[in-house]
Amino acid sequence: MTANQKNFGIIGVAGYIAVRHLNAIKETGNNLLASLDRFDSVGRIDNFFPESDFFVEFERFDRHFEKLKRTGTKIDYVSICSPNYLHDSHIRFALRHQAEAICEKPVVLNPWNVDALQEIENETGHKIYNVLQLRLHPKIIELHETIKKGPKGKVYDVDLTYITSRGNWYPVSWKGDVQKSGGVATNIGIHFFDMIGWIFGAEKKNIVHLAEPQKAAGYIELQNARVRWFLSIDYRDIPDHIKETGQRTFRSITVDKKEIEFSKGFTDLHTLTYQEILAGRGFGLKDARQSVESAYIIRNAKPVGLQGDYHPFLKNI
Numbered sequence: 001m002t003a004n005q006k007n008f009g010i011i012g013v014a015g016y017i018a019v020r021h022l023n024a025i026k027e028t029g030n031n032l033l034a035s036l037d038r039f040d041s042v043g044r045i046d047n048f049f050p051e052s053d054f055f056v057e058f059e060r061f062d063r064h065f066e067k068l069k070r071t072g073t074k075i076d077y078v079s080i081c082s083p084n085y086l087h088d089s090h091i092r093f094a095l096r097h098q099a100e101a102i103c104e105k106p107v108v109l110n111p112w113n114v115d116a117l118q119e120i121e122n123e124t125g126h127k128i129y130n131v132l133q134l135r136l137h138p139k140i141i142e143l144h145e146t147i148k149k150g151p152k153g154k155v156y157d158v159d160l161t162y163i164t165s166r167g168n169w170y171p172v173s174w175k176g177d178v179q180k181s182g183g184v185a186t187n188i189g190i191h192f193f194d195m196i197g198w199i200f201g202a203e204k205k206n207i208v209h210l211a212e213p214q215k216a217a218g219y220i221e222l223q224n225a226r227v228r229w230f231l232s233i234d235y236r237d238i239p240d241h242i243k244e245t246g247q248r249t250f251r252s253i254t255v256d257k258k259e260i261e262f263s264k265g266f267t268d269l270h271t272l273t274y275q276e277i278l279a280g281r282g283f284g285l286k287d288a289r290q291s292v293e294s295a296y297i298i299r300n301a302k303p304v305g306l307q308g309d310y311h312p313f314l315k316n317i
Contacts, residue, residue, distance in 0.1 A: 006030045006278070007074060009065065009099070011090050012081035013054070014039040017104055020270040021079045022048040027271045028278060033068065033075060036061040065097050075099045077277075084187065085180040088113050095124045102129045102277060106190045107288045109182045111296055114289050121285065129282035133269035134195045136276070139262035143255070144199045147224060156200065156255050158227040160192055161313060165235040165248035171213060178213075178299070185216040186295040189231045193220075194291035200225035203294055208301040209310045210317065217311045218298060225255075230311040237313065 008025050012018055014037035022044065025032050032049040035042070040056055055061040065075060078094035080087055080103040088108045094101035107130040108114055121128055134140050147156070166175075174180040181187040197203065201223025208218040215232035230237075235248060242250045253260045276282050306314055 004029070006076040008032045008077045008079060009061075009075050009094075010035045010079040010081065011037075011061075011093075012083070013037045013045065014042050015081045018079075018081040019044055021081055021102075024270040024274040025049075025079070028274045030077075030278075033073070034061065034064055062093070069097070077102055080104060083174045083180055084109055084182055085174075088117065091117060091128055092120060095120055095126045095128070098124070098126060100127045100129065100277075102131065102274070102282075104131050105194070105288075106182060106186055106292055106295060107285065108292060109186065109296070111289070111293045114285055114292055118285050127282070128285055129277050130284065130288040131270065131273050132191065132194050132198075132283045132287060133273050134191050135198055135283065136269050136272045137262055139260060140195060140199070143260055147199055154224060156225045157257070158196065158200070158225045159252070159254045159311065160196065160227055160229040161250065161252040161311070162188065162192060162230070163232045163234070163237050163250040164188055165238065166233040170233060176213065182295060183211075183216070183299050184214060184233055185211070185218075185231055185298045188233065189216070189229070189298075190291050190295050192229070192231075193294045194288070196220070196222065196225065196227055197290040197294065198287075200227070203290060206294060206297045206301070207308065208298050208303045209305060209308070210314060211298075211301070211303045215317070216298065217314055218301075219309050219311075220294065226309065228309060228311040230313045237317075 008030055010018065010021060010032060013035040026048045032052045034053045035045060036055045036058060038056055042054060045052055053064060055064065068075060075097060076099060078099045078101055080090045080101060082090055084106055087103050091101045091103055117128055170176055175187055203220060203222055205221035210217040214234045215237060217230040220227045238250045
């Protein structure tokens with residue numbers, strides 16, 4: 001182990017997003033000592049850290065951390081890729097073991113959990129970082145700078161559309177349980193809510209037009225934008241010209257009717273996130289708060305139906 005190499009643990013290593021964390025740990029020159037998942041189909045670890053210890057029981061994982069500490073080996077960071085509703089508990093675990101937490105979105109499901117974690121962060125002196133990788137996308141950074149340098153007080157009209165098709169497994173998994181995932185708007189939309197808040201400022205109004213297990217839509221008014229948004233995991237919602245290309249995902253953002261192209265450039269964003277965290281510049285609880293609050297409001301709102309300024313895709317629903 002080199003002088004600057006950090007030791008990592010990872011929770012949820014069998015999950016979809018975990019491979020990006022494994023790659024980021026390796027790409028930044030660090031080491032994975034222990035990983036945890038209740039599912040044991042984790043052969044992917046061999047491509048990155050074959051010497052990492054693996055556990056399927058949280059209690060044994062916890063005990064292993066204690067053993068490492070007592071033998072003089074410190075875990076510096078715990079990467080958290082577990083289901084959304086477990087993030088709060090797993091962040092607390094990391095901080096109790098004097099490690100920094102790197103957590104996937106959403107950092108928690110409820111705004112008051114952010115407050116509680118802030119207290120624990122203050123008590124322990126260890127940081128909680130949230131993966132908000134869209135803030136590191138070159139095209140999004142470019143848009144952020146354009147708006148920042150634009151006319152003061154200007155309010156932009158934004159349409160946000162994200163359709164990412166999911167199969168019949170989705171509603172059966174924890175992601176289909178609103179109590180565990182926060183629902184489709186939280187599970188697939190939280191990073192977009194963070195992105196628009198980062199670019200266009202504080203939220204002023206939040207209206208939900210549609211809320212179904214597979215799709216949701218609404219209107220968010222921000223300091224510098226009026227945003228109509230539509231999120232879906234239903235393949236039928238994808239525009240025909242996209243289906244004809246064989247694609248199962250459609251992503252679009254327009255600002256004053258001008259398309260912002262950012263379909264590429266996602267590959268290395270987790271590695272960039274880790275580089276920023278290791279340099280002490282990661283995104284913390286303060287950065288994550290607005291999107292958590294937005295998603296919570298959406299999850300608990302009563303849909304108003306097709307009235308007011310709603311997303312044009314709703315005309316076809």
